[in-house]
Amino acid sequence: MSYRLVLLLLVAAVPPVQAQKTVDITGTWRVDAGADTKNGPREVIIRADSSASWGKEVVRWRLKEDKISIVLGGEWETHKIRLKDNTITLSGGGLDKPVTLRKVGPATPRPANVKIPDDPDH
Numbered sequence: 001m002s003y004r005l006v007l008l009l010l011v012a013a014v015p016p017v018q019a020q021k022t023v024d025i026t027g028t029w030r031v032d033a034g035a036d037t038k039n040g041p042r043e044v045i046i047r048a049d050s051s052a053s054w055g056k057e058v059v060r061w062r063l064k065e066d067k068i069s070i071v072l073g074g075e076w077e078t079h080k081i082r083l084k085d086n087t088i089t090l091s092g093g094g095l096d097k098p099v100t101l102r103k104v105g106p107a108t109p110r111p112a113n114v115k116i117p118d119d120p121d122h
Contacts, residue, residue, distance in 0.1 A: 026048050027045075028103070028107060029044045029046065030101060030102055031102075032102065046061065047110055051110050058116065058117065059072060066080055067079065068081040074117075076121075077094060078093050080092045086102055088101050
């Protein structure tokens with residue numbers, strides 16, 4: 001057996017030391033009825049195509065470690081995100097207090113005629 005083949009088999013057999021767990025935040029999320037959102041959205045749909053929407057607003061999102069960034073007005077706005085069971089809690093990034101949303105179902109598809117906002121970094 002050649003050295004290269006042994007090395008290839010070894011690399012393939014050993015999982016990466018710092019493999020990150022993929023977090024799935026897609027779905028339809030709703031704020032509890034009694035929560036004060038200060039005219040913010042009560043229901044958010046997060047899709048795997050990097051779009052999210054509430055009402056008529058459609059944004060692009062990006063998840064990195066414990067932060068979610070969304071494009072609002074052509075700029076990224078970043079919030080700390082905590083996912084536990086079927087709830088997401090957002091804090092920071094201009095929010096006066098944390099907001100918790102509960103998953104109520106799968107994400108609905110984005111209408112084909114609705115464009116995802118451009119990524120301001122590209």
